[in-house]
Amino acid sequence: ENHQILFHVTAYLAGQLWPERVFANSGWTGREQMRRNQPRIINWIRRRLRGNFSEWDSNAYMALDVFAMLALAEFAASERLRQMATTLLDKLFFLLACQSFRGAHASTHGRCYVTALKSARVENTSSLQRIAWGMGIFNGETRATGLLALARRYRVPDVIQRIGADVDTTLVTRARSYASFRPQFDMRGDAWDVRTLTYRTADVMLSAALDYRPGEMGIQEHLWQATLGPEACVFTTYPGNSQEHGNARPNFWAGSARLPRVGMHQRTVICLYQLDPNVGLGISHAYFPTAMFDDWRIDGQWACARVGAGYIALWGDGDLVLTDSGRHVAQELRSQGAGTAWIGHVGRAAQDGDFDAFQQRVRAHPPQMETGRIAWTTPDGNALAFGWEGALLVNGQPAAWDAYPHYANAYTDTPLDAEIMTIAHGGQTLQLDLKHGRRVP
Template sequence: MENEARYKPLRLKHQSINRWRIGQTIEQRVRFEPMTMDGDINAWLLEGFAIHENPCRKEFVTKRRENTPEPPGRMEGGAGTGGGADSEPSELYFPWGNPRVERSGFWMVPTHLSTYAVTQIHSPRAHKSKLKLITCGSITLWINGKLVDDFTPFTRNHEAEKEIEVEWMEGIHTVAVCFEDLAERDTQYYFRLDYMGTEDIDIVLPLGGDVKEEEVRQLENALSEAYFSRDTVFSGPVVLNIRNPLNREIPFRLRFGSDIFGDLQSKDAVLPARAEAMELGQAEDFGMGYKYIELSARIGSLSIKKRLGVQIYPESALEFMTEGDIRARKDAALKTIAQYGEPNIHTALALLKTDGSVEAAEAMIRVGMEGINSRADCSDFFLVSLFRIWQDYRDSGLFSEAFWEEMRECILNFRYWMDEPGDDVMWFFSENHALLFHTCELLAGQLFPEGHFTNSGETGAQHQAKAESRLKEWFERFMAEGLAEWNSSAYFPIDAVGFIQLHDLAQSSEIRRMAKEALDLLYYYMTLNSHRGVLASTYGRSYEKELKGHYIVGTSSMCWIGYGIGYLNNYSFSNVSLCLSEYAPPEAYRKYLTLGKDERFIFRFEQGIGGYAKLYNYKTGRYSLSSIADFKPGQPGYQEHVMHLTFGPEANLWVNHPGELAVHGSGRPSNWAGNGYLPKAGQYKGLGILLYQINPKHDVHFTHAYFPTGIFDEYAERNGWYFARSGDSYAAIYAANGLRLQQHGPDRGKELLSDGLNNAWIIRVSDQDESGSFEQFIERIAGIAITAEGGQHLALNDPDYGKVELQWDRPIIVNGEEQLIEGFGIQGKLEYL
């Protein structure tokens, strides 16, 4: 290795060893003995998803623990990519602030993942130290070719750790890792290696003779600072702000697509020499959606990758926009989906209904059936539309008899519930999946009453009878408890597609009636909790794409189709069915979307088992502030979104404790969606308070707020508060531990950070009628007297509301009176002010 450049990016003392040469991940579908499962569909929301373990995991873990991986190939100017392999890996792994070495993602079928990584450690003197191994899967560790440990917790998205003692000689040590897991849907696939010693050791990366150390260092710095000026692009070029530090152009390979669903696409871009920005392509090149873009830059034999996210809402895709009645809006949405929708079974149906390409539709259906036949997770989301296709096109002559026989076999061979045997990782344990599975089972049984369903051994008539019973139980629970995944912009549309298909296709008049009542209730929740047709509120399940992508989510287009208020887009899951149905949402709910500037109301309601989601929404014609009270405060979170302020589709503000340090990561919770640890929340009208008490074992020792300064008409900082104006509405935000505006990286100018494990936040919203000018609002709020005791208690004297305080063990108190947070039921109480 005499002629190699070496890279020393940081010195380590009680830090993660997180720069590596990393190989390609080997993915292998795993088959198991088919087994059944059981359990309550919503219990995991309170108790954690780990209460449900697929039987396949037990079998996999047992076999893996009996077989230690082979060590990687020897160092040849780099690291081997796999057991016994001498070829170099394709990637130089940089952490971008993440202490983990991570390749997390989503796998639709059970998949064995295996990845090798190698780095070098330079020790200035001989010494002993502890190393901490952290993973959710397994870590096999070699130092200087000797097996040190094979740590195999396999704890499914929950970290496990182990400390070992290592003896370091003076000089260079080669450290190699194989990390593995069994991917089941969303999978936190990573390892972490923490040095626990007292010596100042170095990470030394062998780069190879064709790579210049300084160029790698400069490119890492440039990518770490890359950002989009705003989180939405409407037209023209998609421009990434990134400075080229080199004297030559840098070619990039882009891979992009929607999260989980949608085909990944690739394209090339070039960062000119000494440029300050790079055009990634025209907005239309990326399609419509919230796009995760992976940038890969090549330097010699190495690549360096960085992931970013941005919403693309191309104005050119709105060619069918209309101001007509609901029928005209349905036609416009159907045409938009047919032209611009993600390739799937729903979009195929839109193509057929708009006289589009039959060949293209058939290709989409066939790909969709391949996924259903493999029992890929979320198959129920797509299978549900095959029944409409069969009903409307079986005798059309558009497709061959062989095609229809393939569809028939697809339907007859499916696994319709967890009590049937399977070796898949389809998720049954949520209300949206349960509804879709039962809907598919009913429609399949109706379609082939005499058919032999191979997985259960039952007839279609037997399946129909079971499904009717299951659906009645599901609807009875829904009408008693509401939605466990309250207000979820991600899952309202999934529920809706089940309701609509039952409303249109079920033979049972009782099932059709229940589906209609459920649809009406869904629109009731959606209109009450939406602002200008955008469901931007507290959510039971949230993702970054819904929090930052309000133009392109299904609820925005469902509102637009129903009432002409919201946004036309290409969302297909619910909206193809909605457009083809005679169903129209209640006209009486329109008024909830069209509040005048002087109108305002409070809507309090409950959702979930025992009313565990105690929800509050203060809404005016200008803004809305919503929250959930007393939801598992101080406990680890998942995807719950606790408090949200919105002025419009882009002008939003919320606070959370990041579940992971990686920006645009795939964790649940992630950096922006959900909470690593949940806060205590209290709200009174336009005032919200959050108290955080975070376990020091968590990676993230700060909380932050989404604060997109480029979207606000103006913003200011005074006396520890940050202020924003959007039109004639105002927001103020405060953290007891202080605030600073992010000046670096992908969230530059969009993030307020506050350090500390115990903290208290305030969000205050008002408008011109209540508070006068923006400057007057600032003066009134900046002078508020505040008392805070870590994350235990906060009290303030609000100029409009009086003395308000929130304690960890009590509901919010206003002028000495404890505010009622429960007893409102699933229909709730609507109070106009």
């Protein structure tokens, strides 16, 4: 996805720079390069304005999408391309603002790498946040960051800057992204569809991709995460192998050999795996970096952690054991049960009392597993039931995932296939024409 637009934009801008030169690889003049690549760029942008990204909320590749759009917004001779790129940039920065926790792009990701999962300080999107609204840090990502810093035409709108800096508002973001792959560009032709739910407070964030291709082979998908700080995060995977480098996809921490079935309601996530000893490592495990927590406890099937006033509780289908030797010492949890079911629940002092009180609340009703289905009554009193088939039941009623809008939270309510996205915060409003690719005056 990101390679496509980088290639199209590079070819277009190179042709614009040397319109009469003949390019050796294509045999076309620069003017012909522009003519051929402009419709490709328009089609690519239009599909992301209306349908969003198959590499959704990627803390690796969103920066490259921003890089390509900034190059167009700053340098394209075509006013139409500049307008469309500017509109998609506005949308991208809005998505980044809503899917981040104090500068950490800590949401579910369509594609990811281990280093940026373990530390938000090395995310490619961190430096963009630093410039846009003063969070995150400057790191080795210099392409999009450098261009944003030097941009003369594009500026992140004030309303989006304010949203990015608003860390105290409790925010629940529902999003649905979908389109169809095109064989000539994607080497596949099927439809894709992802629904995500993110719950964020001033102290903790929980994010998940709901019921996304459960049981299918995974690559780099990161389907749920709870976040307390830049390095203080918790998630589970089904490791494809024992490697951590980026060329192993999936590997020990990034992606899953087979994707789990994930459900989420409010501040609780349930993650189910179908494990196969002949696929990947045949286990599931949890990332639980004890050195990054202010306090933590492991007792039976529960592992709980605290950073500041934020809490995370993790339950496994057997007693949880912290790895005590090797590369993953004091970072990895494994269940002594089947390893097919995990629950994550987040909390905060303002809602749950002190850390001891939080732990008592999550333990009050032990989760129950029956015939492949897990049931738990949360501290909020919600009776959840979830299995490999059927809907997530909340107090006996199915969660309405099929009715998800394109994007909805406290700042926007944008239906699926909407032509206009209205973004508002503190009396400021920005309207984006998603159909034509322009800001609405």
